[in-house]
Amino acid sequence: MAKEIGLNGIEMQYLRLSLGLTEAQVGSITGHSEDAVKSWESGESEAPGLAQKKLLDIDEVIEMQVLNTSDGIEAMFKKEPKRHLAFVVYPTQALYAQYNPEFLSSLPLAELYNTSAWRIKKECQLVLEVDITLVPLEVESYKAYREQHGLGESRESRAKWAAAQLK
Template identity: 70%
Template sequence: MSKNTGLNAIEMQYLRLSLGLTTEQVASITSTTHQDVLAWEAGETDTPVPVQKKLLDIDDIIEMQVLNTTDGIEELFKKEPKRRLAFVVYPTQAVYTQYNPEFLSTLPLTELYSTAAWRIKKECKLVLEVDVSLVALDAEAYKAYRADNGMSESRESRAKWAATQLV
């Protein structure tokens, strides 16, 4: 790669892997082809700078979510100490889209949200000594929980449902 582009082939591959994406998903997110992604990762062609920027921006968004979430958890624990938390992750893109329309512009794939949750889990364990469990959303069980408890749909309701799954 030329000196101006930034990431070399192996760095592009590891960035993709650190985001938890397949080459097909990278192609979809960056409006390129699967063959383009394979060529970048093999060092056969340079990765366009806008593609690098898009993937690095997604990585930065995830890192900001990790930072903001762990800061929020740390503040919460100053008031009410806990050592276990549950985070909802979404089993399919359709379920993710249904429950998180606000994230679609920044994290367009379920896998990216799940990557953020995984990084938050690791950060909470290392820095805050808090155990975080990732709980796959079971939409029917969640709806029943909301109905039984007179709750509306919200991120807080999903968090409360997830906490019940730790028992």
């Protein structure tokens, strides 16, 4: 028999808030209505185990990304003493989907990707003493930068553009 997760209403609410999601987004992700999510969070009804598991799984994916990225940054800075990085974040779901189709299965919403970036920023600041600036993608500026530097579309090009925004 599977172990029951058993998150109470306030735990469900704080999990949702820690993911940076609205009640409607949680409803969409879990296949329930926004009213059902409100009912879970108020304690009027218990969230189904599968809905709880889905949100906890997303939180786990984010935490693994934080760990893996922080480890990579730490290894990079053992060789290079640079202490400031820029990460691109996506102000809309459409931009996120356009530039990150490979993440749509693990982190299906821009908010989840941006939450991951925020947690990486905090982890690196506290543990590694590395400052990370979250830079919202500005498509026209990014395209002009790529043209100016003869770059194609890639994650590396977006990282270079973001770093250039810090200067």
